[in-house]
Amino acid sequence: MTLAYDVTGDGPALVLLHSSVCDRRMWQPFEAPGFTQVRPDFRGFGESPMPTSEWNNAEDVVALVDSLGIDRFSLVAASMGGRVGLEIAARWPSRVSSLVLLCSALRGFPSTPDADEFDEQEEALLEKRDLDAAVELNVRTWLGPLATDETKALVATMQRNAFEVQIDAPEVGPRHEAFDLSAITARTLAVSGDHDFEVFANIADHVAEQVPGTQRVSLDWAGHLPSLESPERLNPLVQDFLRA
Template identity: 55%
Template sequence: MTLAHDVDGDGPAVLLLHSSVCDRRMWDPQWPALRDAGYQVIRCDFRGFGQTPVPDRPWSEAQDVRDLLDELRIDRVALVAASFGGRVGLEVAARWPDRVSALTLLCAGMPGHLPGPELRAFGQREDELLEAGDVAGAVDLNLQTWLGPEADGATRDRVREMQRHAFDVQLAATEDVPRLDLGEPDLGEITAPCLAVSGRHDLPDFRQIAARLPDLLPDARHLELPWAGHLPSLERPAEVTALILDFLRETLPGR
Protein backbone atom coordinates (compact mmCIF):
# COMPACT_ATOMS: atom_id res chain seq x y z
CA MET A 1 0.00 0.00 0.00
CA THR A 2 1.28 3.46 -0.92
CA LEU A 3 1.10 6.21 1.67
CA ALA A 4 -1.16 9.10 0.70
CA HIS A 5 1.17 11.87 -0.38
CA ASP A 6 1.69 15.13 -2.28
CA VAL A 7 4.59 16.10 -4.54
CA ASP A 8 5.38 19.53 -5.95
CA GLY A 9 8.33 21.56 -7.18
CA ASP A 10 11.60 20.79 -8.89
CA GLY A 11 15.07 20.39 -7.43
CA PRO A 12 16.65 18.39 -4.60
CA ALA A 13 14.05 16.27 -2.80
CA VAL A 14 12.75 17.17 0.67
CA LEU A 15 10.36 14.82 2.47
CA LEU A 16 8.19 16.13 5.33
CA LEU A 17 7.23 13.62 8.06
CA HIS A 18 4.40 14.57 10.42
CA SER A 19 3.83 14.30 14.15
CA SER A 20 1.43 11.67 15.50
CA VAL A 21 -0.75 14.54 16.77
CA CYS A 22 -1.24 15.68 13.16
CA ASP A 23 -1.09 14.48 9.57
CA ARG A 24 0.58 15.82 6.44
CA ARG A 25 -1.54 18.97 6.58
CA MET A 26 0.66 20.20 9.44
CA TRP A 27 3.17 21.24 6.78
CA ASP A 28 0.78 23.63 4.98
CA PRO A 29 2.75 26.68 6.22
CA GLN A 30 6.10 25.31 4.99
CA TRP A 31 4.97 23.73 1.71
CA PRO A 32 4.94 26.75 -0.64
CA ALA A 33 8.12 28.26 0.80
CA LEU A 34 10.13 25.06 0.30
CA ARG A 35 8.79 24.61 -3.22
CA ASP A 36 9.52 28.21 -4.15
CA ALA A 37 13.04 27.93 -2.74
CA GLY A 38 13.92 25.37 -5.42
CA TYR A 39 13.10 22.00 -3.86
CA GLN A 40 10.96 19.06 -4.88
CA VAL A 41 8.75 18.76 -1.80
CA ILE A 42 7.00 15.58 -0.71
CA ARG A 43 4.75 15.02 2.26
CA CYS A 44 2.94 11.85 3.28
CA ASP A 45 0.44 10.49 5.80
CA PHE A 46 1.56 7.56 7.93
CA ARG A 47 -0.84 4.64 8.18
CA GLY A 48 -3.92 5.54 10.20
CA PHE A 49 -3.44 9.28 9.67
CA GLY A 50 -4.89 11.74 7.18
CA GLN A 51 -5.87 9.91 3.99
CA THR A 52 -3.85 6.73 4.57
CA PRO A 53 -5.95 3.90 6.03
CA VAL A 54 -4.91 1.81 9.02
CA PRO A 55 -2.60 -1.12 8.20
CA ASP A 56 -4.10 -4.44 7.14
CA ARG A 57 -0.86 -6.43 7.49
CA PRO A 58 2.37 -6.12 9.53
CA TRP A 59 4.11 -2.87 8.65
CA SER A 60 6.92 -0.48 9.46
CA GLU A 61 6.74 3.29 9.06
CA ALA A 62 10.41 3.40 8.05
CA GLN A 63 9.88 0.74 5.40
CA ASP A 64 6.79 2.60 4.18
CA VAL A 65 8.91 5.73 3.73
CA ARG A 66 11.55 3.83 1.80
CA ASP A 67 8.87 2.24 -0.39
CA LEU A 68 7.41 5.68 -1.14
CA LEU A 69 10.83 7.01 -2.16
CA ASP A 70 11.32 3.97 -4.40
CA GLU A 71 7.91 4.48 -6.00
CA LEU A 72 8.72 8.14 -6.67
CA ARG A 73 12.19 7.15 -7.97
CA ILE A 74 13.91 9.39 -5.46
CA ASP A 75 17.37 8.08 -4.63
CA ARG A 76 18.31 10.65 -1.99
CA VAL A 77 16.21 12.97 0.15
CA ALA A 78 16.48 15.54 2.93
CA LEU A 79 14.10 14.73 5.79
CA VAL A 80 12.24 17.41 7.75
CA ALA A 81 10.46 15.61 10.54
CA ALA A 82 8.41 16.46 13.63
CA SER A 83 7.97 14.44 16.82
CA PHE A 84 7.04 10.84 15.90
CA GLY A 85 8.01 11.66 12.33
CA GLY A 86 11.45 12.50 13.68
CA ARG A 87 11.70 9.05 15.25
CA VAL A 88 10.84 7.54 11.87
CA GLY A 89 13.31 9.87 10.13
CA LEU A 90 16.14 8.76 12.41
CA GLU A 91 15.31 5.13 11.67
CA VAL A 92 15.26 5.72 7.91
CA ALA A 93 18.60 7.55 8.08
CA ALA A 94 20.12 4.74 10.17
CA ARG A 95 18.85 1.84 8.05
CA TRP A 96 19.52 3.42 4.67
CA PRO A 97 22.12 6.17 5.22
CA ASP A 98 22.83 6.49 1.50
CA ARG A 99 19.22 7.62 0.93
CA VAL A 100 19.25 10.60 3.36
CA SER A 101 21.15 13.80 2.59
CA ALA A 102 20.14 15.89 5.65
CA LEU A 103 17.97 15.68 8.77
CA THR A 104 16.00 18.56 10.29
CA LEU A 105 14.35 17.21 13.44
CA LEU A 106 11.72 19.24 15.28
CA CYS A 107 11.16 17.96 18.82
CA ALA A 108 11.84 14.44 17.60
CA GLY A 109 11.32 11.11 19.22
CA MET A 110 14.12 8.55 19.02
CA PRO A 111 14.21 4.78 18.48
CA GLY A 112 14.84 2.96 21.73
CA HIS A 113 13.96 5.92 23.95
CA LEU A 114 12.29 4.91 27.22
CA PRO A 115 9.53 7.38 28.17
CA GLY A 116 10.07 9.51 31.26
CA PRO A 117 7.42 10.03 33.97
CA GLU A 118 5.67 12.98 32.27
CA LEU A 119 5.37 11.16 28.94
CA ARG A 120 4.18 7.96 30.64
CA ALA A 121 1.57 9.94 32.58
CA PHE A 122 0.33 11.52 29.36
CA GLY A 123 0.02 8.13 27.65
CA GLN A 124 -1.82 6.63 30.61
CA ARG A 125 -4.30 9.51 30.77
CA GLU A 126 -4.89 9.41 27.01
CA ASP A 127 -5.59 5.66 27.20
CA GLU A 128 -8.03 6.19 30.08
CA LEU A 129 -9.97 8.83 28.16
CA LEU A 130 -10.15 6.74 24.99
CA GLU A 131 -11.19 3.60 26.88
CA ALA A 132 -13.96 5.64 28.50
CA GLY A 133 -15.14 6.79 25.08
CA ASP A 134 -14.18 10.41 25.75
CA VAL A 135 -12.50 11.10 22.41
CA ALA A 136 -13.07 14.85 22.73
CA GLY A 137 -11.32 14.77 26.11
CA ALA A 138 -8.37 12.90 24.60
CA VAL A 139 -8.14 15.49 21.84
CA ASP A 140 -8.15 18.30 24.41
CA LEU A 141 -5.43 16.51 26.39
CA ASN A 142 -3.24 16.39 23.29
CA LEU A 143 -3.74 20.08 22.60
CA GLN A 144 -2.91 20.99 26.19
CA THR A 145 0.19 18.79 26.17
CA TRP A 146 1.71 19.43 22.77
CA LEU A 147 0.96 23.03 21.79
CA GLY A 148 3.10 25.75 23.33
CA PRO A 149 2.05 29.25 24.40
CA GLU A 150 2.68 30.73 20.94
CA ALA A 151 -0.08 28.68 19.28
CA ASP A 152 -3.05 30.83 18.30
CA GLY A 153 -6.69 29.84 18.07
CA ALA A 154 -6.55 28.93 14.39
CA THR A 155 -3.57 26.66 14.99
CA ARG A 156 -5.33 24.95 17.88
CA ASP A 157 -8.39 24.39 15.70
CA ARG A 158 -6.21 22.91 12.94
CA VAL A 159 -4.46 20.51 15.30
CA ARG A 160 -7.79 19.60 16.93
CA GLU A 161 -9.18 18.62 13.51
CA MET A 162 -6.14 16.50 12.59
CA GLN A 163 -5.96 14.72 15.97
CA ARG A 164 -9.70 14.02 16.04
CA HIS A 165 -9.55 12.58 12.53
CA ALA A 166 -6.65 10.29 13.50
CA PHE A 167 -8.52 9.02 16.55
CA ASP A 168 -11.67 8.39 14.51
CA VAL A 169 -9.77 6.40 11.88
CA GLN A 170 -7.72 4.40 14.37
CA LEU A 171 -10.58 3.65 16.77
CA ALA A 172 -12.71 2.37 13.89
CA ALA A 173 -10.12 -0.30 13.04
CA THR A 174 -11.45 -3.82 13.65
CA GLU A 175 -8.07 -5.59 13.76
CA ASP A 176 -4.90 -4.93 15.76
CA VAL A 177 -2.09 -5.43 13.24
CA PRO A 178 1.46 -5.72 14.66
CA ARG A 179 4.41 -3.71 13.39
CA LEU A 180 7.20 -5.53 11.60
CA ASP A 181 10.12 -6.32 13.88
CA LEU A 182 13.13 -4.98 11.99
CA GLY A 183 15.34 -4.85 15.07
CA GLU A 184 16.71 -1.73 16.74
CA PRO A 185 18.36 0.63 14.23
CA ASP A 186 21.95 1.70 14.89
CA LEU A 187 21.98 5.50 14.95
CA GLY A 188 25.75 5.35 14.58
CA GLU A 189 25.17 4.43 10.93
CA ILE A 190 23.69 7.86 10.18
CA THR A 191 25.91 9.99 7.95
CA ALA A 192 23.60 12.91 7.15
CA PRO A 193 24.14 16.28 8.84
CA CYS A 194 21.44 16.88 11.45
CA LEU A 195 19.83 19.91 13.07
CA ALA A 196 18.01 18.80 16.24
CA VAL A 197 15.53 21.44 17.42
CA SER A 198 13.88 21.42 20.84
CA GLY A 199 11.29 23.64 22.52
CA ARG A 200 11.79 24.95 26.04
CA HIS A 201 8.09 24.39 26.82
CA ASP A 202 8.11 20.78 25.57
CA LEU A 203 8.15 17.64 27.71
CA PRO A 204 11.59 16.73 29.08
CA ASP A 205 11.83 13.59 26.91
CA PHE A 206 12.03 15.50 23.66
CA ARG A 207 14.33 18.19 25.02
CA GLN A 208 16.69 15.50 26.27
CA ILE A 209 16.65 13.63 22.95
CA ALA A 210 17.57 16.76 20.99
CA ALA A 211 20.37 17.57 23.42
CA ARG A 212 21.75 14.00 23.15
CA LEU A 213 21.82 13.71 19.38
CA PRO A 214 25.08 15.68 18.89
CA ASP A 215 26.78 13.02 21.03
CA LEU A 216 25.20 10.15 19.09
CA LEU A 217 25.55 11.34 15.49
CA PRO A 218 28.75 12.27 13.63
CA ASP A 219 27.45 15.63 12.35
CA ALA A 220 24.65 17.05 14.48
CA ARG A 221 23.93 20.21 16.40
CA HIS A 222 21.21 21.15 18.85
CA LEU A 223 19.13 24.34 18.85
CA GLU A 224 16.63 25.12 21.60
CA LEU A 225 13.80 27.54 20.83
CA PRO A 226 12.97 29.41 24.06
CA TRP A 227 9.40 30.16 23.02
CA ALA A 228 8.42 26.75 21.60
CA GLY A 229 6.32 23.84 22.75
CA HIS A 230 6.27 20.51 20.91
CA LEU A 231 5.06 21.71 17.50
CA PRO A 232 7.12 24.81 16.67
CA SER A 233 6.46 24.62 12.91
CA LEU A 234 2.81 25.34 13.70
CA GLU A 235 3.36 27.67 16.65
CA ARG A 236 5.62 30.15 14.79
CA PRO A 237 5.49 28.91 11.19
CA ALA A 238 7.36 31.78 9.52
CA GLU A 239 10.28 31.61 11.95
CA VAL A 240 10.59 27.83 11.71
CA THR A 241 10.26 27.86 7.92
CA ALA A 242 13.22 30.26 7.77
CA LEU A 243 15.18 28.01 10.12
CA ILE A 244 14.48 24.95 7.94
CA LEU A 245 15.43 26.80 4.77
CA ASP A 246 18.68 28.08 6.27
CA PHE A 247 19.74 24.54 7.19
CA LEU A 248 18.71 23.15 3.81
CA ARG A 249 20.62 25.86 1.96
CA GLU A 250 23.68 24.99 4.04
CA THR A 251 23.46 21.24 3.47
CA LEU A 252 21.45 20.85 0.25
CA PRO A 253 21.16 24.04 -1.83
CA GLY A 254 18.01 24.27 -3.96
CA ARG A 255 17.86 25.16 -7.60
Protein backbone atom coordinates in the same frame (compact mmCIF):
# COMPACT_ATOMS: atom_id res chain seq x y z
CA MET B 1 0.20 -0.32 0.03
CA THR B 2 0.47 3.22 -1.31
CA LEU B 3 0.53 6.07 1.21
CA ALA B 4 -1.54 9.18 0.57
CA TYR B 5 0.82 12.01 -0.29
CA ASP B 6 1.30 15.41 -1.95
CA VAL B 7 4.18 16.60 -4.11
CA THR B 8 4.82 20.31 -4.68
CA GLY B 9 7.70 22.53 -5.78
CA ASP B 10 10.75 21.94 -7.89
CA GLY B 11 14.36 21.10 -7.05
CA PRO B 12 16.12 18.57 -4.81
CA ALA B 13 13.76 16.20 -3.00
CA LEU B 14 12.63 17.02 0.55
CA VAL B 15 10.44 14.52 2.41
CA LEU B 16 8.30 15.85 5.28
CA LEU B 17 7.25 13.38 7.98
CA HIS B 18 4.43 14.36 10.32
CA SER B 19 3.83 13.97 14.05
CA SER B 20 1.39 11.40 15.45
CA VAL B 21 -0.72 14.33 16.69
CA CYS B 22 -1.14 15.45 13.07
CA ASP B 23 -1.05 14.30 9.47
CA ARG B 24 0.51 15.77 6.33
CA ARG B 25 -1.63 18.89 6.71
CA MET B 26 0.72 20.01 9.48
CA TRP B 27 3.15 21.13 6.77
CA GLN B 28 0.76 23.68 5.26
CA PRO B 29 2.61 26.63 6.90
CA PHE B 30 6.05 25.19 6.10
CA GLU B 31 8.03 26.78 3.29
CA ALA B 32 11.12 25.46 1.53
CA PRO B 33 11.54 27.25 -1.81
CA GLY B 34 13.83 25.46 -4.24
CA PHE B 35 12.87 21.94 -3.12
CA THR B 36 10.46 19.32 -4.39
CA GLN B 37 8.45 18.60 -1.25
CA VAL B 38 6.95 15.14 -0.67
CA ARG B 39 4.41 14.99 2.16
CA PRO B 40 3.02 11.53 3.00
CA ASP B 41 0.43 10.44 5.54
CA PHE B 42 1.58 7.49 7.64
CA ARG B 43 -0.79 4.53 7.81
CA GLY B 44 -3.81 5.34 9.96
CA PHE B 45 -3.35 9.11 9.58
CA GLY B 46 -4.90 11.64 7.22
CA GLU B 47 -5.98 9.87 4.06
CA SER B 48 -3.90 6.70 4.53
CA PRO B 49 -6.04 3.85 5.92
CA MET B 50 -5.03 1.59 8.76
CA PRO B 51 -3.10 -1.50 7.68
CA THR B 52 -4.55 -4.98 8.04
CA SER B 53 -1.18 -6.69 8.45
CA GLU B 54 2.20 -5.91 9.99
CA TRP B 55 4.02 -2.89 8.52
CA ASN B 56 7.06 -0.66 8.95
CA ASN B 57 6.76 3.12 8.54
CA ALA B 58 10.33 3.65 7.40
CA GLU B 59 10.01 1.04 4.69
CA ASP B 60 6.70 2.62 3.60
CA VAL B 61 8.41 5.99 3.11
CA VAL B 62 11.35 4.49 1.22
CA ALA B 63 8.93 2.59 -1.02
CA LEU B 64 7.10 5.86 -1.72
CA VAL B 65 10.22 7.78 -2.73
CA ASP B 66 11.30 4.79 -4.84
CA SER B 67 7.96 4.91 -6.67
CA LEU B 68 8.57 8.60 -7.38
CA GLY B 69 12.00 7.88 -8.84
CA ILE B 70 13.80 9.70 -6.01
CA ASP B 71 17.21 8.33 -5.04
CA ARG B 72 18.63 10.88 -2.61
CA PHE B 73 16.60 13.25 -0.45
CA SER B 74 16.51 15.42 2.66
CA LEU B 75 14.16 14.78 5.57
CA VAL B 76 12.31 17.18 7.85
CA ALA B 77 10.59 15.12 10.51
CA ALA B 78 8.46 15.96 13.55
CA SER B 79 7.97 13.86 16.69
CA MET B 80 6.90 10.36 15.57
CA GLY B 81 8.04 11.37 12.09
CA GLY B 82 11.44 12.05 13.61
CA ARG B 83 11.56 8.52 14.96
CA VAL B 84 10.85 7.26 11.43
CA GLY B 85 13.35 9.71 9.94
CA LEU B 86 16.10 8.47 12.23
CA GLU B 87 15.40 4.90 11.16
CA ILE B 88 15.51 5.82 7.47
CA ALA B 89 18.74 7.79 7.85
CA ALA B 90 20.36 4.93 9.79
CA ARG B 91 19.19 2.04 7.61
CA TRP B 92 19.68 3.80 4.26
CA PRO B 93 22.44 6.32 5.08
CA SER B 94 23.56 6.86 1.48
CA ARG B 95 20.11 8.09 0.51
CA VAL B 96 19.60 10.85 3.10
CA SER B 97 21.58 14.05 2.55
CA SER B 98 20.17 16.17 5.39
CA LEU B 99 18.03 15.36 8.41
CA VAL B 100 16.07 17.96 10.41
CA LEU B 101 14.48 16.61 13.59
CA LEU B 102 11.74 18.67 15.25
CA CYS B 103 11.12 17.43 18.80
CA SER B 104 11.87 13.90 17.64
CA ALA B 105 10.74 10.73 19.34
CA LEU B 106 13.03 7.69 19.60
CA ARG B 107 11.76 4.18 20.22
CA GLY B 108 13.04 2.63 23.45
CA PHE B 109 14.38 5.89 24.86
CA PRO B 110 13.64 6.38 28.61
CA SER B 111 10.52 8.45 29.24
CA THR B 112 10.06 11.21 31.82
CA PRO B 113 7.31 11.64 34.45
CA ASP B 114 5.53 14.45 32.58
CA ALA B 115 5.26 12.34 29.42
CA ASP B 116 4.13 9.29 31.43
CA GLU B 117 1.36 11.32 33.06
CA PHE B 118 0.09 12.47 29.68
CA ASP B 119 0.10 8.90 28.34
CA GLU B 120 -1.97 7.72 31.30
CA GLN B 121 -4.50 10.52 30.89
CA GLU B 122 -4.89 9.94 27.16
CA GLU B 123 -5.23 6.16 27.56
CA ALA B 124 -7.95 6.59 30.19
CA LEU B 125 -9.95 8.93 27.94
CA LEU B 126 -9.65 6.65 24.92
CA GLU B 127 -10.72 3.65 26.97
CA LYS B 128 -13.90 5.62 27.80
CA ARG B 129 -14.16 6.59 24.10
CA ASP B 130 -14.26 10.24 25.14
CA LEU B 131 -12.70 11.54 21.94
CA ASP B 132 -13.65 15.15 22.60
CA ALA B 133 -11.69 15.19 25.85
CA ALA B 134 -8.79 13.25 24.33
CA VAL B 135 -8.51 15.73 21.47
CA GLU B 136 -8.66 18.68 23.87
CA LEU B 137 -5.93 17.09 26.01
CA ASN B 138 -3.66 16.68 22.99
CA VAL B 139 -4.18 20.22 21.73
CA ARG B 140 -3.51 21.64 25.19
CA THR B 141 -0.44 19.44 25.69
CA TRP B 142 1.38 19.61 22.40
CA LEU B 143 1.03 23.22 21.30
CA GLY B 144 3.20 25.95 22.82
CA PRO B 145 2.16 29.45 23.90
CA LEU B 146 2.47 31.03 20.44
CA ALA B 147 -0.11 28.77 18.79
CA THR B 148 -3.10 30.64 17.34
CA ASP B 149 -6.72 29.57 17.61
CA GLU B 150 -6.58 28.63 13.92
CA THR B 151 -3.60 26.37 14.58
CA LYS B 152 -5.32 24.76 17.55
CA ALA B 153 -8.38 24.06 15.40
CA LEU B 154 -6.23 22.43 12.70
CA VAL B 155 -4.45 20.20 15.20
CA ALA B 156 -7.79 19.25 16.75
CA THR B 157 -9.12 18.25 13.33
CA MET B 158 -6.06 16.15 12.50
CA GLN B 159 -5.93 14.46 15.90
CA ARG B 160 -9.63 13.63 15.91
CA ASN B 161 -9.34 12.08 12.46
CA ALA B 162 -6.50 9.85 13.68
CA PHE B 163 -8.49 8.75 16.73
CA GLU B 164 -11.56 7.95 14.64
CA VAL B 165 -9.56 5.94 12.11
CA GLN B 166 -7.55 4.02 14.70
CA ILE B 167 -9.88 3.40 17.64
CA ASP B 168 -11.76 0.44 16.14
CA ALA B 169 -9.05 -0.77 13.76
CA PRO B 170 -7.75 -4.35 13.93
CA GLU B 171 -5.04 -4.78 16.53
CA VAL B 172 -2.13 -5.11 14.11
CA GLY B 173 1.17 -3.70 15.29
CA PRO B 174 4.09 -2.26 13.35
CA ARG B 175 7.23 -4.27 12.75
CA HIS B 176 10.26 -2.71 14.42
CA GLU B 177 13.74 -3.06 12.95
CA ALA B 178 16.94 -2.46 14.90
CA PHE B 179 19.21 0.34 13.73
CA ASP B 180 22.29 2.20 14.94
CA LEU B 181 22.24 6.00 15.17
CA SER B 182 25.98 6.08 14.60
CA ALA B 183 25.36 4.79 11.06
CA ILE B 184 23.75 8.11 10.10
CA THR B 185 25.91 10.14 7.73
CA ALA B 186 23.38 12.89 6.88
CA ARG B 187 23.97 16.44 8.04
CA THR B 188 21.70 16.56 11.08
CA LEU B 189 19.89 19.31 12.97
CA ALA B 190 18.20 18.31 16.25
CA VAL B 191 15.64 20.83 17.51
CA SER B 192 13.71 20.85 20.79
CA GLY B 193 11.24 23.27 22.37
CA ASP B 194 11.58 24.62 25.89
CA HIS B 195 7.81 24.29 26.45
CA ASP B 196 7.80 20.60 25.47
CA PHE B 197 8.18 17.49 27.62
CA GLU B 198 11.70 16.95 28.93
CA VAL B 199 12.09 13.62 27.14
CA PHE B 200 12.25 15.29 23.73
CA ALA B 201 15.13 17.55 24.77
CA ASN B 202 16.86 14.46 26.15
CA ILE B 203 16.40 12.67 22.84
CA ALA B 204 17.81 15.64 20.91
CA ASP B 205 20.84 15.64 23.22
CA HIS B 206 21.27 11.89 22.69
CA VAL B 207 21.11 12.24 18.91
CA ALA B 208 23.72 15.01 19.08
CA GLU B 209 25.98 12.65 21.04
CA GLN B 210 25.51 9.69 18.72
CA VAL B 211 25.43 11.32 15.27
CA PRO B 212 28.71 13.09 14.46
CA GLY B 213 28.43 16.75 13.57
CA THR B 214 24.82 17.18 14.67
CA GLN B 215 23.76 20.78 15.20
CA ARG B 216 21.70 21.08 18.39
CA VAL B 217 19.16 23.91 18.78
CA SER B 218 16.74 24.61 21.63
CA LEU B 219 13.88 27.04 20.93
CA ASP B 220 12.83 29.09 23.96
CA TRP B 221 9.47 29.95 22.37
CA ALA B 222 8.40 26.49 21.18
CA GLY B 223 6.34 23.59 22.40
CA HIS B 224 6.20 20.25 20.61
CA LEU B 225 5.08 21.46 17.17
CA PRO B 226 7.20 24.52 16.31
CA SER B 227 6.49 24.34 12.57
CA LEU B 228 2.83 25.03 13.37
CA GLU B 229 3.24 27.29 16.39
CA SER B 230 5.41 29.91 14.68
CA PRO B 231 6.36 29.06 11.10
CA GLU B 232 7.76 32.55 10.60
CA ARG B 233 10.37 31.73 13.28
CA LEU B 234 11.06 28.12 12.33
CA ASN B 235 11.07 28.25 8.53
CA PRO B 236 14.22 30.40 8.18
CA LEU B 237 16.12 28.13 10.60
CA VAL B 238 15.27 25.02 8.60
CA GLN B 239 15.78 26.70 5.23
CA ASP B 240 19.24 27.93 6.19
CA PHE B 241 20.26 24.47 7.35
CA LEU B 242 18.97 22.74 4.22
CA ARG B 243 20.72 25.20 1.93
CA ALA B 244 24.04 25.28 3.77
